[in-house]
Amino acid sequence: YQRRVHGDYYKQGGMPTIYVIREVLYTLIGKEMTDKEFGDLCFDYGLEVEVTDMKALPHRELYVEKEESKGGEKDLGVVYKIEIPANRYDLLCVEGVARAIRCFLGLAEPTSYILSCAAAPKEKIVVKAATKAIRPFVVCGIIRNMVFDTRNYNSFITLQDKLHATICRHRRLVAIGTHDLDTLKGPFVYDAKDPKAITFKALNQTKEMNASELMTVYEKDLKLKEYLDIIKDSPVYPVIYDSQGVVLSMPPIINGEHSKITLKTKNVFVECTALDETKASIALNQVICMFSQYAVEQFTAEAVEVIYEDKKEIYPKFETREVEVDLGYVQSITGCPDLTIPQCVKLLKKMDVKASETSDKTLKAIVTPARSDIIHKCDVAEDIAIAIGFNNLPAEMPKVSGTSGKQLPINKFTNELRLLCASANYNECLTLCLVSKAEQYTKMRIPYPEKGPKICVTLSNPISTECDIARTSLLPGLLKCLKSNIGVGLPIRLFEIGDIVVLDSSTHTGARNIRKLGALFSDLSAGFEYVHGLLDYIMTKTGIPFKEDSGYSFQLGKCESFLENAQLQIIHHKNVIGIMGIVHPEVLAAFEIQYPVSLLELDVDYLAKAFFGHQNLHNKRSYHI
Numbered sequence: 001y002q003r004r005v006h007g008d009y010y011k012q013g014g015m016p017t018i019y020v021i022r023e024v025l026y027t028l029i030g031k032e033m034t035d036k037e038f039g040d041l042c043f044d045y046g047l048e049v050e051v052t053d054m055k056a057l058p059h060r061e062l063y064v065e066k067e068e069s070k071g072g073e074k075d076l077g078v079v080y081k082i083e084i085p086a087n088r089y090d091l092l093c094v095e096g097v098a099r100a101i102r103c104f105l106g107l108a109e110p111t112s113y114i115l116s117c118a119a120a121p122k123e124k125i126v127v128k129a130a131t132k133a134i135r136p137f138v139v140c141g142i143i144r145n146m147v148f149d150t151r152n153y154n155s156f157i158t159l160q161d162k163l164h165a166t167i168c169r170h171r172r173l174v175a176i177g178t179h180d181l182d183t184l185k186g187p188f189v190y191d192a193k194d195p196k197a198i199t200f201k202a203l204n205q206t207k208e209m210n211a212s213e214l215m216t217v218y219e220k221d222l223k224l225k226e227y228l229d230i231i232k233d234s235p236v237y238p239v240i241y242d243s244q245g246v247v248l249s250m251p252p253i254i255n256g257e258h259s260k261i262t263l264k265t266k267n268v269f270v271e272c273t274a275l276d277e278t279k280a281s282i283a284l285n286q287v288i289c290m291f292s293q294y295a296v297e298q299f300t301a302e303a304v305e306v307i308y309e310d311k312k313e314i315y316p317k318f319e320t321r322e323v324e325v326d327l328g329y330v331q332s333i334t335g336c337p338d339l340t341i342p343q344c345v346k347l348l349k350k351m352d353v354k355a356s357e358t359s360d361k362t363l364k365a366i367v368t369p370a371r372s373d374i375i376h377k378c379d380v381a382e383d384i385a386i387a388i389g390f391n392n393l394p395a396e397m398p399k400v401s402g403t404s405g406k407q408l409p410i411n412k413f414t415n416e417l418r419l420l421c422a423s424a425n426y427n428e429c430l431t432l433c434l435v436s437k438a439e440q441y442t443k444m445r446i447p448y449p450e451k452g453p454k455i456c457v458t459l460s461n462p463i464s465t466e467c468d469i470a471r472t473s474l475l476p477g478l479l480k481c482l483k484s485n486i487g488v489g490l491p492i493r494l495f496e497i498g499d500i501v502v503l504d505s506s507t508h509t510g511a512r513n514i515r516k517l518g519a520l521f522s523d524l525s526a527g528f529e530y531v532h533g534l535l536d537y538i539m540t541k542t543g544i545p546f547k548e549d550s551g552y553s554f555q556l557g558k559c560e561s562f563l564e565n566a567q568l569q570i571i572h573h574k575n576v577i578g579i580m581g582i583v584h585p586e587v588l589a590a591f592e593i594q595y596p597v598s599l600l601e602l603d604v605d606y607l608a609k610a611f612f613g614h615q616n617l618h619n620k621r622s623y624h625i
Contacts, residue, residue: 015083016166018158019052021093022078024151028098030107035078041083044389045104047091050081068231087373089282092162093155095290096370104387111353113289113368114300114319116144121305123186125271128431129309130192133177134231135238135251137277138190139284141316142181142302143268143292150295153263159290163283171227174283175252175272176242179259181267185243190273191238201257211237211250218253227252238273270302282372284316289370321367324358333381333392342593347387348380367498385460404441413496413608417517420541424534426493426519433476433499434459434467439476442591443562456499457511470501470511474518475561475569475599479583480623482522490595491523493530497604526582526596528566534571535580535600541609544572552577562599570602572610578602 013211026032033041035051042049082097090096102108125140126148148156158177168174184368195211202214209217215232218224230252231237242246249255251273261268270287274280288301306313330344331337341357348355353374354366367374375379385393418428441448441454451456462468471477474496481494499513519534521527536546545551557579567581580600588597 013195015086015489016092016162018082018084018092018094018095018097018162020080020082022080025080025094025098028094029101029105031105038080038435040392041101041104042387043132045098045100046386047087048083049327052079053077085373088162089167089286089372090370091563092166093159093290094285095152095155095293099293100352104350105448106350110349110352111368111370112354113297113318113370114315115298115316116300116302118136118303118314118318121303121314123181123188123269123302124307125186125188126304127309128189128191129268130236131190131238133232133236135190135273135275137274137280138240138271138306139274139277139280139313140188140269140271140304140306141284141288143270143295144286144300144302144306145266145296146268147294147296148261150263150265150266152291153261155509156261156291163286167279167283170259171252172499173276174228174272174280176283176288177249177251177255177271177273178261178288179248179255179269179271180261180265181259181269182265184246184248184260184269185244186242188240188242190238190240190271192238194235195237197248198237198239198250202250202254203257203260206256211239214250214254224253228273233283240261240271240273245358253568262584267507281315283332283370287371288316289368294358316369318369320369321374323365323367323374323377323380325361325363325365327361327379329377330381333378334385334388335396338387339384344384346496347384350387353380353381353383364442407608409612410605413611414515414604417497417538419609420538421469421495421497421517421519421534424493424497424537426534427492429478429481429496430498431474431496432461432467433471433501435469436466437469439480440469440471442471444473444476444587445584454503457503472500472502474498474500474516475520475601476591478518478599479587479593482520482597483591483593486593486595491521491527491530493519493521495519515608517600517602517604519600520597522593522597524594524595526566526598528580528582528598531580531598531600534577535602538602538607542607544609557581558586572606575606577606 007241022035022038031326039049039051082091084091091100099108099111103110123140125138127136127138131138152465157180160178163174163176166170195215199208201208205211205214205217215228218228238251240251242248242585246258247256248259248269248271259269268291270284272280272284289299292299292301301315301316301318303314306315325344327339327341327344331339341360341363344363345355345357348365352368353371354368356364356366358364364378365374374383422428437448438444457470457563459468459470478496480493482492485492495518497515497517500516501511501513503510517538521530539546539552546553552570552572554568555571556565557569559567559581561580561584562579562581563584567579569576570578570580578601581598583597583599587592
């Protein structure tokens with residue numbers, strides 16, 4: 001995956017990261033600090049900061065102005081790289097960080113947000129039934145009398161990118177569109193139409209095209225091409241247009257050129273189309289809460305009525321939520337038994353949360369729409385702990401009963417088996433748990449029923465046909481590994497110990513894992529005696545003798561993957577616990593292997609239970625093979 005603007009939480013595998021220019025941040029905070037003071041302050045708040053410069057800025061064109069006379073870029077000075085907690089969407093822009101720091105320093109009161117025209121919205125959007133087939137929800141809001149400049153305009157665009165990368169799941173759950181309301185005329189319509197019936201001039205395009213033509217154009221666009229698969233195969237595409245038929249956007253791909261935001265825009269119409277209505281509402285609230293501070297009437301939004309076939313909704317949802325918290329609970333979480341209700345109210349004020357005393361034992365936190373991370377009383381207690389300062393909390397040993405961590409017996413047993421196989425001169429390999437139907441069944445000469453009951457766990461939305469089912473055997477993976485390493489020289493001995501997945505209606509997931517051992521031998525001759533020898537070695541070491549009544553025995557197998565009369569099922573107490581044999585030439589040809597191969601597969605879970613003498617693998621304290 002390509003790294004997108006300002007990092008990417010889900011693709012990059014870390015926390016969301018924003019870059020803020022120190023001069024801009026301190027202007028918004030209203031106070032200057034040294035880099036160390038700011039770093040310590042952010043650490044107390046739970047943020048990690050790295051001091052860098054403008055060279056570290058991804059997409060510097062969003063920030064940097066050209067100095068024509070000097071033929072270069074204007075130096076922005078120090079830039080802070082700030083890692084944001086994954087649930088704090090209100091901190092994904094410099095405005096949110098500055099607002100939080102101002103409250104934390106006591107320079108500002110907790111923010112109050114106002115929703116105007118909620119009783120009788122001026123603007124409406126009608127949702128057509130056809131949208132149920134692709135993106136059924138839409139939420140909208142308006143910011144009136146915005147004052148844009150170059151800096152907050154770029155911050156406005158960047159926040160949308162950050163929200164798309166986090167809560168919106170790269171536009172798959174939610175797509176945000178912002179428009180110049182003065183170029184449009186309501187009421188608006190949210191519909192889903194045939195791609196060829198949607199014609200408009202898309203953002204930054206020079207001519208009108210229908211949706212099918214646009215999708216072809218965007219296949220070469222480095223940023224937009226990753227979103228095309230969200231709607232590409234749908235018979236209808238979502239579209240929003242006004243009463244004059246002017247297209248606002250074709251979510252989640254692109255907005256229209258007609259209603260694009262400019263520095264002259266005064267009234268902003270924000271719409272979020274979604275598969276998840278709750279996440280859409282959160283994303284809408286964040287955009288409006290963060291940038292309504294640039295409106296003439298600060299922190300005020302105008303309501304929009306969303307009309308479905310069976311209901312009507314008013315957005316944005318600016319109602320505050322109340323969370324009641326017991327003082328004793330906060331004291332136990334923070335470890336501060338002397339904490340009082342007035343102190344808690346004062347501490348929450350530092351976290352941009354209003355609170356009031358309901359009794360001498362309880363308090364009520366009033367959560368604004370910007371703080372979607374506060375859901376439970378534990379979130380309120382966490383904010384109080386942050387306001388106190390984690391370094392100021394009393395340190396004590398946890399009061400728990402004596403416990404000790406240790407390896408699960410099944411994992412210890414597995415490691416012992418690995419050592420046994422390695423000591424028998426077999427090389428370990430690790431193969432993927434997700435495989436293709438062709439490798440697991442067709443190439444192994446095992447029929448796969450395309451219709452009727454499923455015989456394996458199948459992925460509903462695989463990223464590739466190479467990974468569309470969960471493996472039911474280790475043997476295809478061993479053969480695939482042999483094909484990739486055939487040039488190392490013969491003989492080749494491979495083994496793997498890992499989980500397979502089988503269907504099981506008795507479990508709550510409908511499937512369960514089974515630990516298996518697979519081994520492979522390949523040489524100029526099949527070498528069946530070598531895998532047989534490995535089996536005998538393992539069984540001897542685990543204390544299971546070769547005896548029909550009290551140990552293990554063989555019976556002729558009937559698997560199509562092996563040669564007839566050259567395969568054996570491994571039996572223990574009348575249970576089939578494994579199979580070994582010489583691989584069928586057709587299987588070898590399917591995997592493009594030119595040398596004969598013998599395979600062994602053994603049920604490790606069963607062996608472990610037999611070794612322990614009972615089926616509970618979590619209580620055995622010590623053993624050694």
